[in-house]
Amino acid sequence: MAKIHATAIVDAKAQLDDSVEIGPYSIVGPNVVIGARTVVGPHVVIEGNTTIGCDNKFFQFSSIGAAPQDKKWNGEPTRLTIGDRNTIREFCTFNTGTVQDKGVTSLGNDNWISAYVHLAHDCQVGSNTIFSNNAQIAGHVEIGDWVIMSGFANVHQFCKIGAHAFVGMSTSLTQDVPPFVLLNGNPAQAHGVNIEGLKRRGFTREQINGIRTAYKLIYRSGLTLEEAKTALQEEEIANPAAAEQIRSMREFLGTATRGIVR
Incomplete structure (x- = not known):
């Protein structure tokens, strides 16, 4: 009993x-x-x-x-x-x-x-x-695997947070967050890739470098989101070691309904 x-x-x-x-x-x-x-x-x-x-x-x-x-x-x-x-x-x-x-x-x-x-x-x-x-x-709200939500972080309804993202303390999210992205602030701002978390979970150097390249295409290249998706698709082919991770970032952009934190 x-x-x-x-x-x-x-x-x-x-x-x-x-x-x-x-x-x-x-x-x-x-x-x-x-x-x-x-x-x-x-x-x-x-x-x-x-x-x-x-x-x-x-x-x-x-x-x-x-x-x-x-x-x-x-x-x-x-x-x-x-x-x-x-x-x-x-x-x-x-x-x-x-x-x-x-x-x-x-x-x-x-x-x-x-x-x-x-x-x-x-x-x-x-x-x-x-x-x-x-x-x-x-x-x-949809939150993927291995996401970390820090203290007092809050998420607006219908937002999506991709796997392995890191949301900093007191962050206020009103838009979607692609996988692997580290962000903080109110309003939220992206500050790079959650590299430390990826290392702890056994991602290889090649995979992490590929994720960083994908991040730069989305956030640092000046491309529109549609242009970034095309560039990411090309990067998948050019970088087979990180193709799965790059694909997950590209596919997330296609499902984002509230726009991404950018």
Whole structure:
């Protein structure tokens, strides 16, 4: 049987693996599924249509799976999904999705989510990200794998942040961020490539140099975005060692809906 503290309230319809732990005064609603070895600390509320994977750790006072903060929401059965091995610290708020978008808010695997982070409705967050204290993510935002959000960074609704990007402290984002880019400020400005992060993740010198070349084509060449996409396509052919990384930057430019931070 799951280890449930005597003061916790767990609905009889909730589906908990036998190895789950629920701390004092926590509340788990009827439409919640929690996977193996997940630990829910004290004073946590998990509600809504929420599915949580294995080996997660929820610290105290978080609100997980509450209704979206969207005036258009009218009680539709939207969802929140959380993957495996995530750490979710104190006072986080994760909301379910809306029918105006995908209907689901999702968080992948192996993410480190620090205190007071807000993950709004319909956000799609990948894996291996780090969100520092008070990072605030508005609705419909897409965040790729390995992104780092520094403390007090905030993201406007519908923005996209590409994989391996680094967003500096107190940065205010209102446009999209291509993969690998390091940026900071309010308003945000690009300041180069997240080289230190790429080194730590095992990118080769050739790959990093190719990413830097692609960055210069986008940010330092004076090209329009359409011209930059053409130049990036040519660079893919000329630089096979970094072709995959350059392609990801080029393809991101084709999907950016709010323009890029430039």
